[in-house]
Amino acid sequence: xxxxxxxxxxxxxxxxxxxxxxxxxxxxxxxxxxxxxxxxxxxxxxxxxxxxxxxxxxxxxxxxxxxxxxxxxxxxxxxxxxxxxxxxxxxxxxxxxxxxxxxxxxxxxxxxxxxxxxxxxxxxxxxxxxxxxxxxxxxxxxxxxxxxxxxxxxxxxxxxxxxxxxxxxxxxxxxxxxxxxxxxxxxxxxxxxxxxxxxxxxxxxxxxxxxxxxxxxxxxxxxxxxxxxxxxxxxxxxxxxxxxxxxxxxxxxxxxxxxxxxxxxxxxxxxxxxxxxxxxxxxxxxxxxxxxxxxxxxxxxxxxxxxxxxxxxxxxxxxxxxxxxxxxxxxxxxxxxxxxxxxxxxxxxxxxxxxxxxxxxxxxxxxxxxxxxxxxxxxxxxxxxxxxxxxxxxxxxxxxxxxxxxxxxxxxxxxxxxxxxxxxxxxxxxxxxxxxxxxxxxxxxxxxxxxxxxxxxxxxxxxxxxxxxxxxxxxxxxxxxxxxxxxxxxxxxxxxxxxxxxxxxxxxxxxxxxxxxxxxxxxxxxxxxxxxxxxxxxxxxxxxxxxxxxxxxxxxxxxxxxxxxxxxxxxxxxxxxxxxxxxxxxxxxxxxxxxxxxxxxxxxxxxxxxxxxxxxxxxxxxxxxxxxxxxxxxxxxxxxxxxxxxxxxxxxxxxxxxxx
Amino acid sequence: xxxxxxxxxxxxxxxxxxxxxxxxxxxxxxxxxxxxxxxxxxxxxxxxxxxxxxxxxxxxxxxxxxxxxxxxxxxxxxxxxxxxxxxxxxxxxxxxxxxxxxxxxxxxxxxxxxxxxxxxxxxxxxxxxxxxxxxxxxxxxxxxxxxxxxxxxxxxxxxxxxxxxxxxxxxxxxxxxxxxxxxxxxxxxxxxxxxxxxxxxxxxxxxxxxxxxxxxxxxxxxxxxxxxxxxxxxxxxxxxx
Numbered sequence: 001x002x003x004x005x006x007x008x009x010x011x012x013x014x015x016x017x018x019x020x021x022x023x024x025x026x027x028x029x030x031x032x033x034x035x036x037x038x039x040x041x042x043x044x045x046x047x048x049x050x051x052x053x054x055x056x057x058x059x060x061x062x063x064x065x066x067x068x069x070x071x072x073x074x075x076x077x078x079x080x081x082x083x084x085x086x087x088x089x090x091x092x093x094x095x096x097x098x099x100x101x102x103x104x105x106x107x108x109x110x111x112x113x114x115x116x117x118x119x120x121x122x123x124x125x126x127x128x129x130x131x132x133x134x135x136x137x138x139x140x141x142x143x144x145x146x147x148x149x150x151x152x153x154x155x156x157x158x159x160x161x162x163x164x165x166x167x168x169x170x171x172x173x174x175x176x177x178x179x180x181x182x183x184x185x186x187x188x189x190x191x192x193x194x195x196x197x198x199x200x201x202x203x204x205x206x207x208x209x210x211x212x213x214x215x216x217x218x219x220x221x222x223x224x225x226x227x228x229x230x231x232x233x234x235x236x237x238x239x240x241x242x243x244x245x246x247x248x249x250x251x252x253x254x255x256x257x258x259x260x261x262x263x264x265x266x267x268x269x270x271x272x273x274x275x276x277x278x279x280x281x282x283x284x285x286x287x288x289x290x291x292x293x294x295x296x297x298x299x300x301x302x303x304x305x306x307x308x309x310x311x312x313x314x315x316x317x318x319x320x321x322x323x324x325x326x327x328x329x330x331x332x333x334x335x336x337x338x339x340x341x342x343x344x345x346x347x348x349x350x351x352x353x354x355x356x357x358x359x360x361x362x363x364x365x366x367x368x369x370x371x372x373x374x375x376x377x378x379x380x381x382x383x384x385x386x387x388x389x390x391x392x393x394x395x396x397x398x399x400x401x402x403x404x405x406x407x408x409x410x411x412x413x414x415x416x417x418x419x420x421x422x423x424x425x426x427x428x429x430x431x432x433x434x435x436x437x438x439x440x441x442x443x444x445x446x447x448x449x450x451x452x453x454x455x456x457x458x459x460x461x462x463x464x465x466x467x468x469x470x471x472x473x474x475x476x477x478x479x480x481x482x483x484x485x486x487x488x489x490x491x492x493x494x495x496x497x498x499x500x501x502x503x504x505x506x507x508x509x510x511x512x513x514x515x516x517x518x519x520x521x522x523x524x525x526x527x528x529x530x531x532x533x534x535x536x537x538x539x540x541x542x543x544x545x546x547x548x549x550x551x552x553x554x555x556x557x558x559x560x561x562x563x564x565x566x567x568x569x570x571x572x573x574x575x576x577x578x579x580x581x582x583x584x585x586x587x588x589x590x591x592x593x594x595x596x597x598x599x600x601x602x603x604x605x606x607x608x609x610x611x612x613x614x615x616x617x618x619x620x621x622x623x624x625x626x627x628x629x630x631x632x633x634x635x636x637x638x639x640x641x642x643x644x645x646x647x648x649x650x651x652x653x654x655x656x657x658x659x660x
Numbered sequence: 661x662x663x664x665x666x667x668x669x670x671x672x673x674x675x676x677x678x679x680x681x682x683x684x685x686x687x688x689x690x691x692x693x694x695x696x697x698x699x700x701x702x703x704x705x706x707x708x709x710x711x712x713x714x715x716x717x718x719x720x721x722x723x724x725x726x727x728x729x730x731x732x733x734x735x736x737x738x739x740x741x742x743x744x745x746x747x748x749x750x751x752x753x754x755x756x757x758x759x760x761x762x763x764x765x766x767x768x769x770x771x772x773x774x775x776x777x778x779x780x781x782x783x784x785x786x787x788x789x790x791x792x793x794x795x796x797x798x799x800x801x802x803x804x805x806x807x808x809x810x811x812x813x814x815x816x817x818x819x820x821x822x823x824x825x826x827x828x829x830x831x832x833x834x835x836x837x838x839x840x841x842x843x844x845x846x847x848x849x850x851x852x853x854x855x856x857x858x859x860x861x862x863x864x865x866x867x868x869x870x871x872x873x874x875x876x877x878x879x880x881x882x883x884x885x886x887x888x889x890x891x892x893x894x895x896x897x898x899x900x901x
Contacts, residue, residue: 482772520772520794535817539816
């Protein structure tokens with residue numbers, strides 16, 4: 001069953017129509033098709049025991065009375081409540097509340113209605129009821145608040161209802177919710193939202209091919225469009241609704257559509273058409289005994305007459321209308337009627353009457369104004385609150401966005417900074433490595449240069465040494481050699497008669513010879529070009545052979561063949577040569593040997609010389625007689641890090657080892 | 661006895677490169693030795709040693725290379741004992757010039773130290789042997805006789821220098837015989853003549869003669885080299901004639 005309510009529009013002097021529906025389980029059409037009538041249901045009620053099945057019966061019964069005998073309806077609904085409590089049937093209780101409260105709403109007892117509905121909400125929460133019951137409880141609470149004009153609470157409860165209703169897939173319920181929300185937002189002067197919900201409702205109706213719903217949705221949408229000055233579109237919707245109403249033979253809808261068409265034309269300043277629409281609506285309203293409808297239609301017609309300057313018609317209609325309004329407590333209409341009457345009396349040239357009506361208007365208005373004012377203030381406050389909430393939301397949104405932006409900015413900066421740091425680091429590392437490489441290269445170059453210089457220096461030093469050695473050799477050779485040779489020859493030229501003097505001369509010659517020989521050895525040792533092992537070996541051989549040949553000792557000489565090509569320095573050469581010479585000398589002088597064997601070999605860079613003779617040998621420990629010579633040999637071997645060993649076994653064997 | 665100075669002067673005056681008619685006075689088979697030495701004591705000592713020997717005769721002594729250059733051309737000895745270090749030109753220059761002029765004199769370099777570069781230089785320039793200054797007189801005589809007989813001394817060090825001289829690139833014009841190479845190799849190892857002779861189954865004299873030949877080849881090679889150097893040598897451009 002559709003409930004409709006005419007609320008006051010703050011914009012114009014004439015009211016607009018708006019459906020504000022309560023949520024019920026069954027549409028009116030359902031009971032009609034089921035074929036119930038009051039008597040059969042009464043029987044059913046008496047015959048049945050008290051169980052939950054009685055609840056729908058009682059409600060149906062109540063609904064039958066509700067429109068014309070609300071008190072009877074309340075009685076039956078009250079029984080539903082009692083029964084449900086008795087049976088602990090929460091769903092039934094909620095149905096009781098929705099129906100009972102709707103009656104209370106029509107009677108303007110909004111506070112009671114709210115109280116009752118809140119009880120339903122409590123019940124719903126207490127029994128954790130979902131689905132249609134939850135939607136009913138919350139939705140009706142919201143509607144009650146909306147009736148009362150507590151828009152904040154209404155929005156709150158509607159929004160709580162909406163998700164559940166949308167998931168319920170009950171087209172009618174959802175449609176009603178959308179319509180109510182649309183009306184709510186219309187009152188809150190938020191056209192977009194109002195139109196949006198209304199359009200949603202219409203879409204839903206069209207989708208479900210429910211003409212009844214579609215008609216109501218179109219009336220609502222058209223009304224809204226009219227309110228928000230989209231006249232032609234509004235008219236279109238309402239006219240469509242009118243055709244639907246006629247198709248359905250729904251006189252309530254037809255009446256509502258016609259009233260709204262009339263309103264629209266009136267607003268479009270087309271009083272002729274407006275009057276036509278209202279005249280069509282009037283019989284319907286009278287037939288339906290729709291008091292507010294009648295009041296509204298009469299008022300609309302009066303305005304139409306006034307605007308078309310049919311003042312007498314307007315006057316006679318207004319007289320009835322004012323009486324009707326005051327009788328039925330339609331204060332708003334009454335007041336509007338009085339104001340219009342005042343204007344009509346002026347138009348008819350009766351200022352006294354006009355003032356009289358004006359005074360009546362004022363007295364009714366004051367009483368009415370208080371309520372209206374209060375309501376307006378509340379509306380304003382709610383609107384302000386909602387706007388503030390929305391503003392807060394927007395602000396929060398903005399803040400979030402700004403935060404996001406800031407975060408993005410920060411992140412961008414951070415990334416940029418990191419990239420820069422990384423780049424700088426890479427650059428630094430590259431530069432550092434480059435410079436280090438260059439430094440290393442330079443250092444290497446410097447080192448190479450230094451090494452070259454060192455080489456050159458060493459070479460120069462070596463060359464200098466060589467030069468020095470050559471010079472010394474040369475000087476020894478030239479000066480000392482010449483001198484010694486002179487001495488030698490002088491000695492030879494002496495031929496003293498005295499035997500003693502001859503001996504001296506001979507010794508002098510020998511000394512000179514010895515000196516020359518020693519000098520030659522030194523020159524040999526100093527000579528750079530003789531710094532080879534070959535040279536040493538050959539020199540040893542030549543000299544040893546020379547020494548031994550003179551005294552007739554058999555000489556055997558063996559050299560590892562081929563002798564390795566190695567360089568040996570002058571100190572090494574000199575010491576080795578002198579040791580061998582001393583050894584051979586000793587053999588010649590002391591051993592009495594007949595054979596001398598000299599073996600020379602090189603093993604692992606060690607020069608090994610073995611000198612063997614078959615002489616009588618000697619005791620190295622007690623050999624003080626040649627002590628100095630032996631010590632000298634040992635010392636010389638030490639100077640070249642070598643070793644010297646004697647073995648006395650059928651002669652003497654001398655082993656020399658020296659690392660080259 | 662006729663004073664040498666008078667005969668010398670006459671000889672110098674009348675004969676160039678020819679035996680004087682009174683050459684018999686010096687005994688025809690005597691070995692004529694001239695001495696170039698700047699130190700008088702040594703010069704005289706050597707003259708004394710030479711003259712003391714029956715088959716040797718000291719033809720002349722000179723105190724400088726310049727003196728010797730003219731003297732040795734006019735008064736040609738069989739052997740010449742040539743000191744290296746002389747005031748003015750060296751003994752080596754003297755030998756080189758005389759040999760280049762085709763002098764038949766056998767030069768013995770008189771030296772204290774046999775292994776010096778100068779000795780080898782002199783040998784390459786045309787000397788056939790060398791004589792050590794500290795050699796006892798009797799061995800000096802032997803050495804001179806050996807030299808005259810076509811023999812030469814060679815130390816290990818000089819042998820090595822000779823070998824390397826013949827192995828030098830561009831010195832391929834004259835090659836040594838296998839025997840000569842063998843002897844040089846042994847000498848370089850310090851073998852004595854006696855040992856070489858034993859090893860190769862020849863006499864010491866033959867060894868000496870081989871060495872003499874080696875010296876001759878060294879001279880030729882040295883001269884060829886000098887000419888090559890002067891004219892650019894074979895393969896190094898057209899001779900400038």
